[in-house]
Amino acid sequence: MSSKHLYLVDGSGYIFRAYHRLPPLTNRHGTPAGAVFGFTTMLWKLINELHQSDGPTHLAVILDASSKTFRNEMYDQYKAHRPPPPEDLVPQFPLIRDAVRAFSVPCIEELGLEADDIIACYSEAALAAGWQVTIVSSDKDLMQLIRPGLDLLDTMNNRRLGREHVLEKFGVEPEALGDVLALMGDSVDNVPGVPGVGPKTASELIRTYGNLETVLASTDQIKKPKLKQSLIDHADNARLSRELVRLKCDSPLPEPLDGLELKGLPPEPLRAFLEDMGFKSLLSKIQGDGPATLPGGGPTMLALAPGAEEKPAPVVEQVPFNHKDYETVVDEAALDRWIAEGFACGRIAVDTETDSKDPVRARLVGVSLATAPGKACYIPLAHVGDGLLSETPTQIPMAVAIAKLKPLLEAPDILKIGQNIKYDMVVFERNGGIRVAPYDDTMLLSYDLDAGLGGHGMDELAKRHLDHACIEFKTVCGTGKSQISFDKVTLDVATEYAAEDADVTLRLWQRLKGRLASEAATRVYELVDRPLVPVLADMEMAGIKVDREELARLSAEFAGEAARLEALIHAEAGGPFTVGSPKQLGDILFDKMGLKGGRKGKTGVYSTDVTEMERLAGEGVAIARLVLDWRQITKLKSTYTDSLQGEINPATGRVHTCFSMAVAQTGRLSSTDPNLQNIPIRTEHGRRIRDAFVAEPGKVILSADYSQIELRLAAHMADVPALKDAFARGDDIHALTAQEVFGEVTRDTRARAKTINFSILYGISAFGLSGRLEVSRAEAQDMINRYFARFPGINHYIAATLDQVRSTGFTTTLFGRKTHLPWIKSAKQGERQSAERQAINAPIQGTSADIIKRAMVRMNPALAAAGLGDVRMLLQVHDELVFELDPGQVDAASEVIRSVMAGAAEPIVELSVPLGVEIGTGPSWGAAH
DNA sequence: TGGTTCACG
DNA sequence: GACGTACGTGAACCAG
Numbered sequence: 022m023s024s025k026h027l028y029l030v031d032g033s034g035y036i037f038r039a040y041h042r043l044p045p046l047t048n049r050h051g052t053p054a055g056a057v058f059g060f061t062t063m064l065w066k067l068i069n070e071l072h073q074s075d076g077p078t079h080l081a082v083i084l085d086a087s088s089k090t091f092r093n094e095m096y097d098q099y100k101a102h103r104p105p106p107p108e109d110l111v112p113q114f115p116l117i118r119d120a121v122r123a124f125s126v127p128c129i130e131e132l133g134l135e136a137d138d139i140i141a142c143y144s145e146a147a148l149a150a151g152w153q154v155t156i157v158s159s160d161k162d163l164m165q166l167i168r169p170g171l172d173l174l175d176t177m178n179n180r181r182l183g184r185e186h187v188l189e190k191f192g193v194e195p196e197a198l199g200d201v202l203a204l205m206g207d208s209v210d211n212v213p214g215v216p217g218v219g220p221k222t223a224s225e226l227i228r229t230y231g232n233l234e235t236v237l238a239s240t241d242q243i244k245k246p247k248l249k250q251s252l253i254d255h256a257d258n259a260r261l262s263r264e265l266v267r268l269k270c271d272s273p274l275p276e277p278l279d280g281l282e283l284k285g286l287p288p289e290p291l292r293a294f295l296e297d298m299g300f301k302s303l304l305s306k307i308q309g310d311g312p313a314t315l316p317g318g319g320p321t322m323l324a325l326a327p328g329a330e331e332k333p334a335p336v337v338e339q340v341p342f343n344h345k346d347y348e349t350v351v352d353e354a355a356l357d358r359w360i361a362e363g364f365a366c367g368r369i370a371v372d373t374e375t376d377s378k379d380p381v382r383a384r385l386v387g388v389s390l391a392t393a394p395g396k397a398c399y400i401p402l403a404h405v406g407d408g409l410l411s412e413t414p415t416q417i418p419m420a421v422a423i424a425k426l427k428p429l430l431e432a433p434d435i436l437k438i439g440q441n442i443k444y445d446m447v448v449f450e451r452n453g454g455i456r457v458a459p460y461d462d463t464m465l466l467s468y469d470l471d472a473g474l475g476g477h478g479m480d481e482l483a484k485r486h487l488d489h490a491c492i493e494f495k496t497v498c499g500t501g502k503s504q505i506s507f508d509k510v511t512l513d514v515a516t517e518y519a520a521e522d523a524d525v526t527l528r529l530w531q532r533l534k535g536r537l538a539s540e541a542a543t544r545v546y547e548l549v550d551r552p553l554v555p556v557l558a559d560m561e562m563a564g565i566k567v568d569r570e571e572l573a574r575l576s577a578e579f580a581g582e583a584a585r586l587e588a589l590i591h592a593e594a595g596g597p598f599t600v601g602s603p604k605q606l607g608d609i610l611f612d613k614m615g616l617k618g619g620r621k622g623k624t625g626v627y628s629t630d631v632t633e634m635e636r637l638a639g640e641g642v643a644i645a646r647l648v649l650d651w652r653q654i655t656k657l658k659s660t661y662t663d664s665l666q667g668e669i670n671p672a673t674g675r676v677h678t679c680f681s682m683a684v685a686q687t688g689r690l691s692s693t694d695p696n697l698q699n700i701p702i703r704t705e706h707g708r709r710i711r712d713a714f715v716a717e718p719g720k721v722i723l724s725a726d727y728s729q730i731e732l733r734l735a736a737h738m739a740d741v742p743a744l745k746d747a748f749a750r751g752d753d754i755h756a757l758t759a760q761e762v763f764g765e766v767t768r769d770t771r772a773r774a775k776t777i778n779f780s781i782l783y784g785i786s787a788f789g790l791s792g793r794l795e796v797s798r799a800e801a802q803d804m805i806n807r808y809f810a811r812f813p814g815i816n817h818y819i820a821a822t823l824d825q826v827r828s829t830g831f832t833t834t835l836f837g838r839k840t841h842l843p844w845i846k847s848a849k850q851g852e853r854q855s856a857e858r859q860a861i862n863a864p865i866q867g868t869s870a871d872i873i874k875r876a877m878v879r880m881n882p883a884l885a886a887a888g889l890g891d892v893r894m895l896l897q898v899h900d901e902l903v904f905e906l907d908p909g910q911v912d913a914a915s916e917v918i919r920s921v922m923a924g925a926a927e928p929i930v931e932l933s934v935p936l937g938v939e940i941g942t943g944p945s946w947g948a949a950h
Numbered sequence: 951t952g953g954t955t956c957a958c959g
Numbered sequence: 960g961a962c963g964t965a966c967g968t969g970a971a972c973c974a975g
Contacts, residue, residue, distance in 0.1 A: 601972060602973055660969095686967075696969045698968075784965060786963085899967085
C-alpha cells in the first residue's frame with residue numbers, strides 16, 4: 022500500500038471562507054490580514070501533520086489564475102453576477118501567495134482553469150498512482166470527487182467530509198452529485214439549473230430516476246404540474262448546467278506529482294514572513310529551540326535535515342526571446358483580443374512609448390503589453406512617417422484605444438506591472454485620464470530587494486536576472502543631434518523594442534516578486550515605496566510656480582556682479598584667465614602667484630575647493646575671497662536663475678521636477694530635471710532664488726519640516742538616554758552636547774558640538790573631525806572619547822551595526838529597508854572603511870526616508886478626511902514637505918500635516934523620541950521658512 | 951567622458 | 960608604521 026497522501030488546498034475557496042469567518046483583523050501595518058492569518062494558520066497546521074497518520078506527504082495550494090475560463094465560452098453568463106471581492110480582501114490575495122512561498126509550498130494556478138479543475142486533475146492523477154488524496158475545502162462542487170481514497174477536509178469545522186456527508190446533505194452518492202447540482206443551479210456562480218428546483222427536489226428526482234438524462238426523459242411520470250413544465254421548458258439549461266458543474270480532470274499537470282513533495286519547513290523565509298506580517302502568536306511558536314506547536318497542532322518540522330534549508334530555485338519559465346514573435350496591433354479586433362487576454366491572466370505588463378523623457382510633456386506614442394514570457398505586443402497610436410521615405414502608418418485611433426485600455430488599466434482585480442510605472446501613470450493620466458491601479462513596479466521590487474547591489478534600470482536588470490541584452494534606445498532612435506523621437510520609428514522596429522520592454526518587465530516581475538516575502542522586503546515595498554508612486558506622480562503633475570520675471574532680474578543682477586568680480590580677479594592675477602577652470606586657477610595661485618598649497622589628486626591639479634580657498638582668504642589673500650564670491654554668483658546664475666527659466670512648462674506655466682525612487686542607496690528620493698531638492702537657502706543671495714518659488718495667486722506656500730530628525734532617530738536607535746530625555750524635554754540638543762563634551766555652552770562650543778553631532782551620523786573619524794573643527798587630531802580624538810563616554814549607546818550602535826553588515830552584507834532601517842554594502846569585505850582598507858561609514862549612516866538616513874515617505878502616503882487621505890482635499894503637496898526635500906493651499910486653510914491644514922508627519926512611524930515603529938515638525942507659511946517658499 | 955566644484959538635506 | 964580620512968544626492972563647467 023502506498024503511504025503517499027496528497028493534500029490539495031483550495032486556496033481561493035479558503036480565502037473567502039477565512040475572510041468571512043474571522044473578524045476583520047489587521048496586521049501590524051494596519052493592512053487587513055484576517056484571511057492571511059487564517060490561511061497561514063491552516064497551512065501551518067497541515068504541514069505540522071506531516072508524518073502523522075493520515076497527514077500529508079505531498080501538498081499544493083491551488084488558486085484561480087483568472088476570472089475567465091473555458092466555462093465562459095460555454096455560457097457567457099457564468100459567474101457574471103458575482104460581485105467583486107470585498108475591498109479589504111483584495112490586498113490580501115498577493116499576501117496569501119507570499120505566505121505559500123514562505124512555506125516553500127508550490128502554488129499552482131493555470132490560465133483558463135478554475136482551481137476546482139486543477140484539483141480534479143491532480144486528484145485523478147494521484148488516485149491513479151495509488152495515492153490517497155485530501156482536498157482542503159468544503160466546496161460542494163468538489164464533493165463530486167469524493168470516492169474511496171479521496172475525502173475533503175473542512176478546516177473551519179475541523180471535520181473530514183466523505184461519502185456519508187454527501188449522502189446526508191444531498192441524499193445521493195458523490196457520483197450523482199453533479200446531476201443534483203445541475204438541477205439545483207447556483208445563484209452565486211450563475212449556473213441556471215431548473216427554476217423551482219432546489220436541493221430537496223433535485224435530490225429526490227435523481228434518487229428516483231437515476232441521473233439527469235433519465236429525469237429529463239421521464240417528465241411524463243412527474244405528478245406536480247409546475248415542476249413537470251419547468252423541467253420540460255428548461256431541459257437545455259439543465260444540460261448546460263450539467264456541463265458547467267462538471268470538473269475538468271484531463272488537463273496536463275502544471276507541476277508533476279512528485280514536485281509537490283512536502284519537505285520540512287525552512288524556518289527563515291517563514292520567520293521573515295511572520296515578522297513582516299506581525300503575526301506574533303505564530304512567530305512565538307518558532308522562536309526558541311523547543312519543538313513548536315500550534316494550539317491543537319502537532320510538533321512542527323522546524324528541525325531540518327542538514328542542507329534542507331537550501332531554498333529551491335523558483336520555478337520560472339525559461340522562454341527564449343524572439344523579437345519576431347511580437348505582434349504589432351493595428352486593428353481593434355486584435356486590441357480586443359489582447360485586452361481580453363489581460364483580463365484572463367489577472368496581471369499584465371504595461372509600458373508606454375512617448376516622444377519625451379519628461380512625463381509631464383510627453384505625448385503618448387504607443388503602448389506595449391505582455392501577458393506571458395515571450396508573449397507581447399506593441400500598439401502604435403501616434404506614429405508618423407519621416408516625411409520622405411515612409412508614410413504615416415494605419416493605427417488604431419488614439420481615443421478608441423484609450424477607451425478600450427482604460428477598463429483594463431483601472432480594473433481592481435487586474436494587476437498592472439511596470440518598470441518605473443510612475444512614468445507610465447503620469448503619461449496615462451495626462452493622455453487619457455487613466456488612473457492605473459492596482460500595480461507592481463519591477464524597478465521598486467529590485468530597489469527594495471537589492472539596493473546597493475547595482476542599478477535598477479531595465480537594461481541592467483535584464484542583464485542581471487535574465488542574462489538578456491535589451492535593444493538599446495539609441496539603436497532605435499539614434500543619439501545626439503540625429504536622435505529622432507519615438508513616433509518617427511518604423512512600426513516593425515518600434516514593436517521589437519517596445520514589446521521587448523513589456524516582455525522583460527513581466528519576466529523580471531516573475532523573478533523578483535516572489536523574493537519579497539522570503540527576503541523580508543514586503544513591508545517596505547507594500548507599505549512605503551509602492552503606495553508612494555501615485556503620490557509622487559500627482560506631485561510631479563502639480564509642479565510649482567516660479568516667478569520668471571524675478572529669476573530674469575536675478576540673472577541680470579548676478580551677471581553684473583560676476584563681471585565686476587571677474588575684472589577684480591584678473592587684476593589681482595595680473596592678467597585674464599578662465600576663473601571657472603580649476604586647472605588655470607590653481608596654476609595662477611600656486612605657480613604664478615607663488616602661494617603655499619599642495620597638489621592633490623591623481624590628475625595633478627591643485628585643489629582650489631572651498632576649504633582651500635577659505636584657508637587662503639583667512640590668510641588675507643584677496644583673490645581667494647573674490648574667487649569664492651565669483652563662484653557662488655556664477656553657480657547660482659547658471660544652475661538656478663538661468664536654467665530654471667527654461668524649465669518652466671509652457672503648458673502649465675509651472676516647473677515639474679521628476680522624483681527618482683530607486684537611485685539613492687539609502688531609500689531617499691532624488692530630484693532631477695530640474696533638481697528641486699537643492700534650491701539655495703543657506704546664503705542671502707541664494708535665499709532670493711527660493712523667494713522666486715511662489716504660490717499661485719490667491720494661494721500660499723506652506724513648508725513643514727522635521728526638526729533634527731536624524732539625530733532624534735540616532736538617539737532612539739542607539740538608545741542614548743541623555744539624548745532621548747533632551748528631545749523629550751525639547752532642549753537645545755547642540756547646547757546639551759556642548760555642555761557634555763566641553764563643560765560649558767558658548768557660541769563656539771555649541772557650533773563645535775553641532776559639528777560633532779553630525780560627525781556621529783556620518784561615521785566619525787578623528788582626522789575628519791580635526792579637519793572640520795581646525796583642531797589637532799589628538800584634540801578631536803579627545804572630543805570623540807568624551808562624546809562616547811557621555812552618550813553610552815552610540816558605541817554599541819556602531820559596533821552592532823557593523824556586526825550586522827559584516828554577517829549579512831546589508832544594513833536595515835527600522836522599517837526593514839535594506840542597503841547592501843558589498844565593499845564591507847573589500848581587501849582595500851579605504852573601500853572597507855568607506856563602507857563602514859556608509860553602514861553607520863544608512864540605517865539613520867534610511868529610516869528618516871521611510872518615515873517621511875509614510876507621511877506622504879498618508880497625507881492626501883488625511884487632508885481629504887479633514888475636508889482639505891484641495892491642499893496640494895508639491896515637493897519633498899528629504900525632511901521637508903512643501904504645500905500650496907488657500908490662506909484660509911492654513912490653520913486646519915497645519916494641524917493635519919503636523920499630526921501626520923509626527924505620527925508617520927506608527928504603528929509599525931514606536932519611537933522613544935518625539936518627532937518635531939516646524940511649519941511656516943508665506944507667499945513664497947523662501948517666505949515660508 | 952571624467953574630474954571638479956558646489957547647491958541641498 | 961602606513962594608510963586615508965564625513966553620509967546622501969544632481970547639475971554645470973572645463974578639458975581631453
